[in-house]
Amino acid sequence: MADISQAASAQMGDMRIIRRSRRADRFATVALAAIAGLVMLIVVSMVAYILYEGLSTLFTPGFLTQPSRSNGAAGGVAYQLFDSFYLLLITLIISVPVSLGAAVFLTEYAPDGPITSIASTAIETLSSLPSIVVGMFGFLVFSVNFGWKYSIISGAVALTMFNIPILVRVIQQALDDVPQHQRDACLAMGLTRWEATVHVLIPAAMPAIVTGVVLSAGRVFGEAAALLFTSGMSSPVRLNFLSLNFSSPTCAWNIFRPGESLAVHIYKIYGEGSPEAQHIVWGTAALLMICVLLFNVASRLAGKALAKRMTAE
Amino acid sequence: MAKHMPKRNLERVGQGVTGACVALVTLLVLALIVMVAQKGISTFVKDGVDAVGFFTGTDWSLANVDEATGLPQTGALPLIITSFAVTLLSTAIALPIAIGSAIFAVEIAPAFGKRVFQPMVELLVGIPSVVFGLIGFHVVVAACKAVFGTQTGMGILPGAIVLSVMILPTVTTLSMDALRAVPDGYRQGSLALGYTRWQTIWHVVLKSALPSLMTAVILGMTRAFGETLAVRMVIGGAEVMPASLLSPASTITTTLTTSMAIYADGSVQKDVLWSLGLLLMGMSLIFILIIHLIGKKGANARG
Amino acid sequence: MFDYSCSRRSFLGLAGSLAAVAGLGLAGCGGSDAPAAGSADAAATVTGEVTYDGASSFQALVEAAAEQFMNENPDCVISGSGNGSGAGLTAVSSGTVTIGNSDVFAETKLDADAAAKLVDHEVAVVGMGPIVSKNVTVDDLTLEQLKGIFGGTITNWSEVGGDDAEIVVVNRKEGSGTRATFEAAVFGDEKNTYKPAQPEQDKSGDVQTLMGSTDNAISYIDFSHFDDSKFTAIKVGGVEPESKNVLDNSFPIWATEHMYCAEDADDATKAFLDYMLSDDVQGSLVEEQGFIPVSEMLVTKDAEGKVSKK
Numbered sequence: 054m055a056d057i058s059q060a061a062s063a064q065m066g067d068m069r070i071i072r073r074s075r076r077a078d079r080f081a082t083v084a085l086a087a088i089a090g091l092v093m094l095i096v097v098s099m100v101a102y103i104l105y106e107g108l109s110t111l112f113t114p115g116f117l118t119q120p121s122r123s124n125g126a127a128g129g130v131a132y133q134l135f136d137s138f139y140l141l142l143i144t145l146i147i148s149v150p151v152s153l154g155a156a157v158f159l160t161e162y163a164p165d166g167p168i169t170s171i172a173s174t175a176i177e178t179l180s181s182l183p184s185i186v187v188g189m190f191g192f193l194v195f196s197v198n199f200g201w202k203y204s205i206i207s208g209a210v211a212l213t214m215f216n217i218p219i220l221v222r223v224i225q226q227a228l229d230d231v232p233q234h235q236r237d238a239c240l241a242m243g244l245t246r247w248e249a250t251v252h253v254l255i256p257a258a259m260p261a262i263v264t265g266v267v268l269s270a271g272r273v274f275g276e277a278a279a280l281l282f283t284s285g286m287s288s289p290v291r292l293n294f295l296s297l298n299f300s301s302p303t304c305a306w307n308i309f310r311p312g313e314s315l316a317v318h319i320y321k322i323y324g325e326g327s328p329e330a331q332h333i334v335w336g337t338a339a340l341l342m343i344c345v346l347l348f349n350v351a352s353r354l355a356g357k358a359l360a361k362r363m364t365a366e
Numbered sequence: 367m368a369k370h371m372p373k374r375n376l377e378r379v380g381q382g383v384t385g386a387c388v389a390l391v392t393l394l395v396l397a398l399i400v401m402v403a404q405k406g407i408s409t410f411v412k413d414g415v416d417a418v419g420f421f422t423g424t425d426w427s428l429a430n431v432d433e434a435t436g437l438p439q440t441g442a443l444p445l446i447i448t449s450f451a452v453t454l455l456s457t458a459i460a461l462p463i464a465i466g467s468a469i470f471a472v473e474i475a476p477a478f479g480k481r482v483f484q485p486m487v488e489l490l491v492g493i494p495s496v497v498f499g500l501i502g503f504h505v506v507v508a509a510c511k512a513v514f515g516t517q518t519g520m521g522i523l524p525g526a527i528v529l530s531v532m533i534l535p536t537v538t539t540l541s542m543d544a545l546r547a548v549p550d551g552y553r554q555g556s557l558a559l560g561y562t563r564w565q566t567i568w569h570v571v572l573k574s575a576l577p578s579l580m581t582a583v584i585l586g587m588t589r590a591f592g593e594t595l596a597v598r599m600v601i602g603g604a605e606v607m608p609a610s611l612l613s614p615a616s617t618i619t620t621t622l623t624t625s626m627a628i629y630a631d632g633s634v635q636k637d638v639l640w641s642l643g644l645l646l647m648g649m650s651l652i653f654i655l656i657i658h659l660i661g662k663k664g665a666n667a668r669g
Numbered sequence: 670m671f672d673y674s675c676s677r678r679s680f681l682g683l684a685g686s687l688a689a690v691a692g693l694g695l696a697g698c699g700g701s702d703a704p705a706a707g708s709a710d711a712a713a714t715v716t717g718e719v720t721y722d723g724a725s726s727f728q729a730l731v732e733a734a735a736e737q738f739m740n741e742n743p744d745c746v747i748s749g750s751g752n753g754s755g756a757g758l759t760a761v762s763s764g765t766v767t768i769g770n771s772d773v774f775a776e777t778k779l780d781a782d783a784a785a786k787l788v789d790h791e792v793a794v795v796g797m798g799p800i801v802s803k804n805v806t807v808d809d810l811t812l813e814q815l816k817g818i819f820g821g822t823i824t825n826w827s828e829v830g831g832d833d834a835e836i837v838v839v840n841r842k843e844g845s846g847t848r849a850t851f852e853a854a855v856f857g858d859e860k861n862t863y864k865p866a867q868p869e870q871d872k873s874g875d876v877q878t879l880m881g882s883t884d885n886a887i888s889y890i891d892f893s894h895f896d897d898s899k900f901t902a903i904k905v906g907g908v909e910p911e912s913k914n915v916l917d918n919s920f921p922i923w924a925t926e927h928m929y930c931a932e933d934a935d936d937a938t939k940a941f942l943d944y945m946l947s948d949d950v951q952g953s954l955v956e957e958q959g960f961i962p963v964s965e966m967l968v969t970k971d972a973e974g975k976v977s978k979k
């Protein structure tokens with residue numbers, strides 16, 4: 054009798070534990086769902102808020118086509134938009150080949166040894182450095198020591214330092230993902246590792262590389278701290294896009310003229326209180342975000358399109 | 367043999383070119399580290415600023431030069447404390463949210479997590495820091511002012527809130543990767559023993575993903591520690607010991623942004639600012655070291 | 670002491686006249702019969718790039734003048750930003766920009782050697798006055814009271830005749846010429862070591878915004894940034910903050926706006942600086958933008974802050 058009741062109570066205790074853990078399970082599920090919901094709410098409301106505040110300015114005639122006036126508190130952001138893309142272009146022209154070379158060396162050639170580990174630690178260090186430190190270094194070395202002053206090229210080199218670690222990691226990952234048997238097949242056919250890399254591995258990794266490059270472009274596009282002391286906080290008041298005299302300060306393509314990115318422009322005028330300046334700030338923010346969104350979408354589309362073409366061949 | 371030679375040359379050229387790229391990047395990093403270190407240390411060696419005073423002093427005023435010694439007030443403790451306060455507080459806010467939502471997206475609703483949640487969070491990575499700062503300046507600061515009734519609403523708390531949203535995507539995506547890397551066998555074994563899903567997550571999945579989760583958190587902290595402009599826009603920029611979470615303060619990075627351009631190269635003040643830069647660099651090196659140690663420990667534990 | 674300041678002033682004068690001669694020489698070479706560089710119908714158009722950085726207080730003036738100048742000289746580009754007087758002087762001294770705008774004499778921010786290598790151009794005078802939040806009832810403070818407030822000994826508005834509320838002291842960042850001018854006028858030779866735990870703003874525009882959204886606050890700003898919709902400009906010792914009171918120093922807080930260039934500045938920079946001093950700017954633009962032409966001043970201020978009759 055006593056045995057039975059003991060067993061029963063033990064069973065009931067088990068049941069209670071089970072019930073309690075079930076309840077905990079349900080509670081946890083709800084709580085976790087709520088947290089995930091909160092994160093998504095933050096993302097959506099941030100994007101919506103910026104668009105809500107900025108879209109009307111963005112579509113104001115002249116905002117995208119006029120240069121800014123009154124130290125940014127009036128006019129448009131045409132030159133800032135151009136400078137942002139131009140900075141990005143120069144940055145990619147420098148950083149993509151270097152990163153590609155470095156990533157190929159580290160994945161295909163690198164002997165295991167102190168040199169390789171020093172190099173990869175160096176790249177890792179670069180990726181974790183605060184961008185303001187990169188900006189200070191860029192200011193000292195490029196703007197002052199090299200005498201480039203505040204210029205597009207100083208800014209682009211600073212951005213390159215910021216971009217290289219991201220690109221190297223992406224390209225390394227892409228090359229690592231190419232199946233080993235492709236390498237083996239190439240080498241078996243008597244190709245050198247260099248030929249295998251150029252003709253087989255890089256093309257095979259191309260979709261992932263393109264995706265990574267475009268995604269990193271989005272990050273470069275919004276960077277500001279590294280640019281404050283390198284490309285400067287102002288854009289020439291007048292630019293001539295048709296001029297091919299690359300040393301002329303009015304030539305838009307002159308890399309030794311100062312330039313101001315959209316992100317720096319926001320930092321410069323966020324504190325200006327006039328309603329017009331505030332409209333410009335929000336319009337610029339919306340523009341910046343739409344550009345970043347486009348980079349995001351473009352990277353996925355480009356990667357997909359390339360992958361499709363390759364499998365079709 | 368003759369046919370072999372160009373091939374071997376080609377190989378050598380390839381190795382040389384790519385090796386040069388690696389060498390270039392490595393040299394650049396070494397140059398940066400050496401230069402920042404040299405500039406930063408010269409404050410104490412050349413200018414004679416007291417190193418202990420730099421780390422423990424509470425008076426920071428570069429404009430206030432002592433007539434007798436010719437040195438400005440360089441007690442960086444308020445800046446250091448504010449930097450750490452902002453970093454730790456933002457991590458504390460972001461951590462539960464990031465890991466919670468990562469668990470949801472990986473363990474509870476994996477399909478939804480992959481198709482909807484992850485792209486959305488990755489979108490947050492791409493939003494420029496000045497845009498975070500702008501929203502912080504207009505929304506978070508105003509909210510702090512209204513809720514806590516302080517005069518300006520600026521300070522460490524709004525800084526930490528803005529930063530927590532900024533590091534959220536970093537920590538979340540890395541946590542998701544960490545959870546996905548846990549072998550499915552662990553989960554099935556635990557469920558087969560009669561554990562509920564939550565018990566499985568808590569006792570098995572999180573435990574085995576712990577080293578990678580810690581790495582995710584530290585990478586988030588690295589970003590928070592080094593973030594500059596977004597913090598500058600909400601923290602108020604007063605270089606004094608923070609009296610509360612809602613009194614204007616200044617971090618190492620924000621002081622660098624506003625003071626860097628003011629002082630001439632070679633002046634004591636500029637050297638002191640480089641020392642702050644060295645401090646930032648040292649901290650990010652320490653963060654990397656911690657990540658390496660965790661990785662090594664994790665590798666040892668896994669055998 | 671007297672010898673020292675005298676020799677410096679004569680040096681500056683000499684350097685200034687040298688620059689003027691150089692500017693004229695340039696105009697003479699470039700055009701056939703140009704009267705002066707940069708005047709409206711000059712045949713000689715200037716080409717080149719001019720960059721500036723520095724005081725945010727008179728950046729609007731420089732920018733407006735630059736716009737006019739560029740209309741007349743389409744091949745010349747002038748651009749820059751306003752990161753504060755200290756930043757501007759450092760930048761022109763290190764060569765990252767060609768003109769440094771400053772509210773204060775270069776000697777007060779740079780060491781003597783560096784300052785001696787710069788050529789001064791005094792382009793305007795502007796008054797700077799204390800401003801308070803809209804909800805503050807106080808409308809007049811003496812210099813002594815201002816010293817108490819910004820020095821940290823007066824912390825409540827009731828101590829200066831206002832409501833019982835804590836004073837929020839909003840300063841500009843170190844390196845700001847406006848701050849230097851204000852503190853020089855209020856504290857004199859004494860050093861202000863008080864650092865309130867309150868916001869420090871980067872630019873004049875930032876101060877405008879913050880003053881508009883903060884109650885019980887006090888700050889300082891130049892006359893051209895006065896904005897009645899956001900804050901109230903108050904009297905100092907009973908004197909209204911108006912330009913006419915600055916002329917004879919009866920309103921004591923004011924600064925001469927300096928534009929510094931290197932001794933060996935390029936032609937475009939010199940031409941633009943000459944333009945700033947020409948009637949095209951001094952006659953109209955300066956007053957339009959809320960500044961006072963240097964020529965109208967009845968007094969001058971030297972690098973040590975001593976005011977003397979002209």
